[in-house]
Amino acid sequence: MTLDRARQWLTRVGLPGADPGDPVASTARFADGGMYKWEVAGALDAASVAALADRLGGFGLRLHQATNTVGTMRYLDAQLTDLVQTCAGLGVQLRMAVGPRGLFDIGGQKLASGVVAAASAYRLRGTDQLAQAVDDVAHASDLGIRGFLVFDEGLLTVLARLRASGLLPAGTRLKASSNMGAANPAHVRLLAEAGADSVNVQRDLDVRMLAAIRAATPAALDVHTDNPRSTGGFVRGYDVPEIVRVAAPVYLKSGNAAQDFSDEAPSARQIDAIAHQILLDDQLLRRMFPAAVASDRAEF
Numbered sequence: 001m002t003l004d005r006a007r008q009w010l011t012r013v014g015l016p017g018a019d020p021g022d023p024v025a026s027t028a029r030f031a032d033g034g035m036y037k038w039e040v041a042g043a044l045d046a047a048s049v050a051a052l053a054d055r056l057g058g059f060g061l062r063l064h065q066a067t068n069t070v071g072t073m074r075y076l077d078a079q080l081t082d083l084v085q086t087c088a089g090l091g092v093q094l095r096m097a098v099g100p101r102g103l104f105d106i107g108g109q110k111l112a113s114g115v116v117a118a119a120s121a122y123r124l125r126g127t128d129q130l131a132q133a134v135d136d137v138a139h140a141s142d143l144g145i146r147g148f149l150v151f152d153e154g155l156l157t158v159l160a161r162l163r164a165s166g167l168l169p170a171g172t173r174l175k176a177s178s179n180m181g182a183a184n185p186a187h188v189r190l191l192a193e194a195g196a197d198s199v200n201v202q203r204d205l206d207v208r209m210l211a212a213i214r215a216a217t218p219a220a221l222d223v224h225t226d227n228p229r230s231t232g233g234f235v236r237g238y239d240v241p242e243i244v245r246v247a248a249p250v251y252l253k254s255g256n257a258a259q260d261f262s263d264e265a266p267s268a269r270q271i272d273a274i275a276h277q278i279l280l281d282d283q284l285l286r287r288m289f290p291a292a293v294a295s296d297r298a299e300f
Helices: 004-012 046-057 077-090 115-119 126-142 153-165 185-193 207-216 237-247 268-288
Strands: 036-042 065-068 093-097 147-150 173-176 198-200 220-224 250-253
Touching: 036 268, 046 077, 046 268, 065 147, 077 093, 093 173, 126 153, 147 153, 153 173, 185 198, 185 207, 207 220, 207 237, 220 237, 237 250, 237 268
Parallel strands: 036 065, 036 250, 065 093, 093 147, 147 173, 173 198, 198 220, 220 250
Antiparallel strands: none
């Protein structure tokens, strides 16, 4: 018995029939022709973004995107306004997580020990939470935030429709979180079709899997180059050149291994470690794939 019929059916619906044995180079690019951007995610505030940009700038490297994974509901308006203004002044794209309802609601499922129960911990529960998440985005939009990290597929479709109808600014950008667990071409294409401008894929996909996903959608991919211990603790610097080659346009999410995510902004020591990891990844990228070109024009 073989998988030939299943593979043929996958190709008939516009998906690759297998993860390629010899991944081809991606021809897709960001709007300015660049192949990759450097991104840092975590409990980032204005001061930490400014410090990171300063550290990297001293080495001629640019921080392209900062993603705050804590969420707008955990910050005062003045803190968000400061973050918006700081990122705008530095030319850094800002994305804010919506919620995080799954960590603060009354549901007990997320506390269960079973893996299946924990898998849906970040999803919204009930219409009231959906409305609260929409309000989170609407309020953040009023404060000037245009990029959002979305943990729930249903919310993603709602925000995409609100954007299309003009109720949210046309320039609003939606990133599908890695907590959605997208790990195959069909799932990533589904999220892109649902309105995601970029998709943060599962953290542990190999290069062949990323190449297959790229063949299925032109949407930008967010790929972790390293992780804190709580999500695997791996550092895959030598994969970075191949990730850029086969998965462009790609956001390289670097520096996560230096921090365990919390509600607190990274310390000065952690900021130094984050910057050091990005510099290590950049050094390997320049040495092993010197033709790779960064995308330095902000998208929003």
